[in-house]
Amino acid sequence: MVQTNPPKSRKDLQGERLFTASQWQLMWWRFTRHKLAVISMVVLIFAYLTALFCEFVAPHDPNRYDPRWVLAPPMKLHFVDKEGRFHLQPFVYGLKSKRDLETLAMVVVPDESRTYPVKLFARGDPYELWGQFAGDRHLFGIEADDQMFFLFGADELGRDSLSRIIYGGRISLSIGLVGVLLSLVFGIILGGISGYYGGIADLIIQRVIEFLRSLPAIPLWLMLAAALPPTWSSIRIYFGITIILSFIGWTGLARVVRGRFLALREEDFILAARLANAPRMRIILRHMVPSFASHLIASLTLSIPGMIMSETALSFLGLGLQPPIVSWGVLLQSAQNLRSVVLAPWLLLPGLFVVIVVLAFNFMGDGLRDAADPYAM
């Protein structure tokens, strides 16, 4: 007799999918339930795409300056002109210098006699995307030779703040990734040795970690950063800074790795693998690492914002990256004293982007950690 299965309901299908889903699929489902984490992930993808294509996205060359518009305030996007007509395409007014009758200083004010429509894919400063592809189309901008487009205002040399923030993102966002990668290498090697072999090696490594964690990080970083020779090229300074940042960052990851190794070493499936005469490397790479990889990714995500903040702080103090390089910390250097902040509050805007990125990483890391925890259901 042929048995026919009753048509499956939607719920059954879902249940079946749940049973056959891979570990990563389960994690992804759990992750998507954490709305804030998903939003944060979108924000971060957006930020990294912007950083990747910064030559194209930024409306100006970050080093193009115009002394006429020193500390020009942010331009407002207008949709309605002076006659009250509505334009679907936003426009901005031009700028002019004027003497402030009260303080007698020169200030930059909007000049309502000139209007410039803001265009998508506008022609502007020439650039070379990744140093390879020449172009002069920008995502948005105004097509004018005698007027720059300052959506976020201008800095003390008359350069466009928005473009500099976008270019700065490339350095600030990548320095965290490189630093974390270095930390990860140190962390896995040292934490792995510590957790898998135990004994004397464990004792020494744990003491070193405790020692490093008990030192105040910023003074130590300052000392290390001061030791970088000033004659180094900017790219070497950049890598020097990442190494300094990962110098302390690895301790946290090493602890996570060690804890996981210690816990896993006692698991039945590891014993089974050992009894089946699997070589040690195979046990570590095939059986142990996959079972804590998800956890590791969550820890990694949570340690990136620390790196970004540290770079910002070091550069802000003048001991990290130096001015020809553009990073968010370097940009904030010009907002170092009260006078310039009161005069030009938009110089603080790079800080806003630091906060957004750091918060997004924190939320996404939280979501990943919850998703990676098999007991969180």
Next chain:
Amino acid sequence: MLRYILQRILLFIPTVFVISVVTFVLIQLPPGDYITVYAAQLEASGQEVSEQLLTALRGRYGLDQPFYIQYAKWIGNIVLYGDFGQSMQWNRPVADLIWERLWWTIALSIGTLIFTWIVAFPIGIYSATHQYSVADYIFTFIGFFGQGVPDFLLALVLMWLGYTWFGVEVGGLFSAAYKDAPWSLAKFADLLRHLWVPVVVLGIAGTAGLIRTMRANLLDELRKPYVVTARAKGMKERALIWKYPVRVALNPFISGLAYVLPGLVSGATIISVVLSLPTTGPMMLRALMSQDMYLAGSFLLLLSTLTVLGTLVSDILLAWVDPRIRLG
């Protein structure tokens, strides 16, 4: 217990030894030495610098000797005579320069620590006992925000708001009128008026972290069977919470000390530069910029030693408070 304390104190000595070696290595790391900078200074002021003078100076400062002898001299002078060497930028003994500023750093760190505790303790308990209430969400948001904002940025924004809204300059520790005045009640009040900004800025990240741990710990405790039992027996809610779960959940306050302290000292370094406070931060930064390595190195040595000392105290406190911690 006594054995544990002794053990920890014995461990403290090698730690400080390692700190001093690391610091000394860092002092030596920048290219050039004390004398090259000194020579450059002399040349800049138009004086003739002979190779002979430099060799003589190197000999006098012992810079021509091998590394370990230099180290032994440096640390020997510190331990035996309290002599941290000479600051070339100020041309004064380092010890004189450091003491006054170090006290401010210690005072600021301890003040912030107390602030953190006072704020985090009630909020943590409230958030746990009123989980998912509106206030809980607000505190959680503030907590995330506090951990996500770089502290120097917060200081800048507070300064800016203070200036544009209230017209007061919040930098420094005293108003101009009281700067050189002798100590009095009015001066103390003036100090408090200025001190809250760095304390809040420094404390907010630590407070946020502590609220979250306190909340999580207390929530774990509240779900345990003994709480249900006590409640079933008709114990008053207030007495129940304060007498048992809160006490257990209190641990992070003490163990946190060990990790909060390095953070505070670190944070104080940057904040002080922004708010121009007379702590160790700005002076250390300036010393680093002008390669005045003995001064900078002494700051690092003292700050690290103090932090390790704080960790030691918190470990001993923790062992004393929590009987579940295995000694040895």
